Amino acid sequence: MSLILIGFMASGKSSVGQLLAKILSKSFIDTDEAISQKVGMSISDFIEKFSIADFRKIETSILKEAIGQYDVLATGGGIVELEENRKLLAQEKKVVYLKTDFSIARKRISADKINKRPVFENSNPDELLACFKNREKYYQALSNYVVDTTDKNINEIVEILKKIEFV
Numbered sequence: 001m002s003l004i005l006i007g008f009m010a011s012g013k014s015s016v017g018q019l020l021a022k023i024l025s026k027s028f029i030d031t032d033e034a035i036s037q038k039v040g041m042s043i044s045d046f047i048e049k050f051s052i053a054d055f056r057k058i059e060t061s062i063l064k065e066a067i068g069q070y071d072v073l074a075t076g077g078g079i080v081e082l083e084e085n086r087k088l089l090a091q092e093k094k095v096v097y098l099k100t101d102f103s104i105a106r107k108r109i110s111a112d113k114i115n116k117r118p119v120f121e122n123s124n125p126d127e128l129l130a131c132f133k134n135r136e137k138y139y140q141a142l143s144n145y146v147v148d149t150t151d152k153n154i155n156e157i158v159e160i161l162k163k164i165e166f167v
């Protein structure tokens with residue numbers, strides 16, 4: 001059964017998942033990375049060229065393929081937007097919500113000059129907060145474990161996750 005990391009943009013899903021998988025010699029997939037490889041361009045370029053709806057379609061197909069195939073999955077923050085994805089996640093038993101304060105997430109996103117996030121770039125502060133609040137309900141409802149990442153470094157988060165047994 002896969003351990004699936006969910007949470008808002010910049011909550012640390014990718015770096016935590018990668019480190020956890022490395023330490024435990026488990027297989028790992030980052031859905032954003034897999035999408036980017038599949039389409040041959042960055043996610044922001046893809047969304048700009050096509051649309052967020054096209055991105056979400058690929059995200060769903062990657063999620064379907066990856067669940068059960070990889071030990072550790074890091075998802076994109078918007079994975080909970082589609083009902084189809086929520087249904088897939090609801091069937092899983094090791095869904096971990098990396099909970100991060102909105103203000104911390106927002107600061108990290110705007111400081112990240114390498115990974116451009118269209119959902120952030122195309123939202124004003126009120127819209128972003130509304131998006132956070134809406135998704136937070138789903139993250140909470142769909143997760144079997146919640147790790148509050150506030151005041152924790154990556155190693156501390158990984159230590160907590162190591163206690164969640166998975167194969």
Ligand code: S3P
Nearest residue numbers: 008009010076077078117118119
């Ligand atoms: C998105 C989050 C991004 C990426 C895409 C859309 C979102 O992933 O999937 O830009 O809708 O929140 P991160 O959560 O890794 O930033």
